[in-house]
Amino acid sequence: MAIPEEYKLKCDFTIPERYKHHALSNGKEPNIPASNIKTIPGDMTERGCAFAGNRGVIGGPIGDCLQVVHSPAGCVWYQWGTRRNLSAIYSWAGPGVLCNDSHNRRHAISTDLLEKDVVFGGMEKLEKACLEAWRLVPGAAGILIFTTCTSGLIGDDCHAVARRVEKEIGKPVFVFDAPGFCGVSQSIGHHHFNNQFYEQITEYREKHPEVCMKEEEKGPYDIAIVGDFNMDWDLAFIKPLFEKLGCRIILVFTGGEHFENLIKLPDVKLNVLHCQRSCTYISKLLSQGFDVPYVNVSLFGLEQTAEALREVAGFFGSEDMKQKAEQIIEQELKVVSPAIDFYREKLSGKRVGIYVGGPRVWHWQRVMQELGMKVVFGMCTFAHNDDYEKINARAEDGVFLVDAPNEFEIEECLERFKPDLFLTGLKEKYLCRKFGVPTVNSHSYEKGPYACFRGMVNFARDIYQGVYAPVWKFVRDNDFI
């Protein structure tokens, strides 16, 4: 349904193409805004590039590989140790001394393409770079090569290089090819990573059957957590829950994970799929190619985490596990309810806007309801139709939705809906604060982890601190003299 006239944002009068990206949520007849299409040039978009989805989101968290970015030094610099995708794997800083930051965040490696490489091609340089990097950082589990706009445009055959390097070093060398321009947003980078990872592990497993789990090593309740990147150690709350349930977590795709484990992805019994934007692709491929089914879960909030446990227990069908799930849920709710009750009382009736990449807008609808808050608008950078379906299903009716919002639209929504809080990212938060609206960093968090029951207390606390910080009093009393 087209957006009602009174909802039309003024800032878009001159670029009316934007109106098809706006909608009002409706539970019964979902309103799906146009999504995953070209950005309007010059509209001050907040979107990033495919490389950000490819390496920034999915490849970057892998814990123990050398990551070689085939690019000028700029692209890699921006991703160097920025996202809070943490890991327990550390390289050595010296004899007996481990590094100060986990391996995946500690260094940034780039082939540093220069003019002559752009003219004559960079394959030779890439090959040398991989082999040399291998000598400089011994002990890594393999090499991941990423392309960017420059390497994409000069057309280097990175796979050929990878095959040669792989032979030389005797460890897997994978290529993830998603130049920044290859799609409309980060999302295409997720997609490419998924497909290419799947293809390359399949091939690698065929050639090296020893890397697969042997039948006798497999257990009945082996699972993979797919689509979690260990933001601020979310996994510290996620993993133990499923372990208590009786599952064995073989791997996480990809938060802080070992390469060796990632290759075992097809060997598990079930994929527990958290980020359903960035990782549904690989879950589908695994279910088609290896008969590994997946369940969609939300691991934020009380109810949703409870549902996730029930879902997984239900999948395995064991009565024992189902009972355990109920016990865990009851127990966990007890553990957090004093804190959550406190925050619900404080936050009840507050209005909140949510702007994240995509999934968290639907992950968090019910979380906000659990805190008694009212979501007044929702925005997604790179969502697709399925994300908007989920939002429609979970949101109250009439939530204003904006696909791929630009800066001006954000400003206007803040003015129009006057939220008490805006859940958003680093780039936008400083803008919102200039308009007197508090924010919580919803990508890398303020003081996480936020996942599951126990993490929800942190989330609620940061929201509370946002809303109740004394500074907002001073902002609003403008006529102090």
Place this chain on the structure above:
Amino acid sequence: MTTSLKLNGRLTIEELNALPEIPIEGITYDQMYIEKEPICPEYQAPDQDIIPLSNRSFVMDPGRICMPFGAMWAGVGVHKCIPFVQGAQGCTTYPRYTFCRIFREPVSIATASFHEETAVFGGRKNFIEGLRNLIIRYHPEVIAIVTVCSSEIIGDDMEGFLEEARDSLEEEFGPKIFDEVKFVIIHTPSFVGSHVEGYNRAAAAFLKTLAKRSTPNNKVNIIPGMITPGDIREIKHILKLMDIEGAILFDISGTLDCPLRLPQSMPYYPKGGTRVEEIVDMGSSLATFALCHDAGEAGATYLEKRFRVPAMIGPMPLGIRYTDSFIKNLSEITGKPITDEIKDERGILIDAMADTFHYTMGVRVAIYGDPDIAAAAARFSCELGMLPAIIGSGTESKQFVKDIWETAHEYDFEPVILNGSDMFEWEEHIKKNKIDLILGSSKAVNISKEANAPLVRIGFPIYDRVGYQRRAYVGYRGGEYLLDLIVNTLLESKFPDDRVHQ
């Protein structure tokens, strides 16, 4: 619950998940104990032959970022100027993140949003549409058109595109549109140079496009380089003390450190920044001071060649001697005396140095930064009696090497100079030498912790502490601040508590 001492009161993941109640404050990451897992059983020394960058085909931990970033920095320093980046979205979104991290301020930068077909057919259509969309919604006064690797490789003809865009703008809005908005094109292919060169090129491009010669205005132009809003304010303070009228090219002090005051205009524009009229007028000034040789020289030289405005290039006025030379030059060019207040400020810095040399003398420092700031920091280190043993610049620069050698001869020492190298090579030198103190950006934090040499934050980028962007390092008062930072850091880390009170 008992937790072992080694955990320092922190909880293991197991303990955390066994807690019978989560307190209202929650349990955050800093209270969690995560056991570090080594990537391989033991340390293996890296292959020594390929530690020098010159023997390698890749950079590890680059000390420079891309050229467009410098041009965007420049554009952001102009009042109601929006950079328009001709490329894919990442080249804009990543720099915006970087600005936000450092300055904790919003920055508006538009992108042409290259997608797949743009890479094949070129960026003409995106450019023309994008420019129109930006103008009609934001009404900027200047648009800084910034190219990136991709648009340069596909060979976008920006000058031609701009001509076409102007035609269609005129058609839609009439000719008066060109009174409202100016365009400056800056070519910045990253594979040719770093952010430092990007800023440098922007300085030249802005002046070439806008500056004119009319009646002499008695002003001095200042091209500050990529220094902090606090630094720029300090330069203004110095000019004021000397009663000199100045015009700052790329005044980020009014755009990247702004008050939170409601109501706010929509779309958001910071109040400050260099005005277009000021840039136009720069062709009529007494002289141009480019405070950083490598980030500004091109602009100053252009004005000298084109309008015979004398160019005074570098060194960055940080520490005693370099500030002295800036002040002396200012006085000579303008004929204004060096006031007593300035001499007092100098005196206060010298007084502070006299009070602290027992702490600083003989301290071995490693320095890394953009060429001008690293060279200036090296000189100030010497003035404090410290020994800058390893000095690195991420951007290659002849001037940097020249400045360092000059300092080295004067103070009689032989530094290791890494010109245009990466932080990894610098790090390896630090780990092999006895280094007491590091002067560098937030990117040096890990090295500092691992090498057990405390870090004093200086240069680009600082994002892991607050307030640095508001402080000045330049001028005598900036020197005072830096001196305090250095000495306090040394006291904190090298001196037992019972030795610090006299």
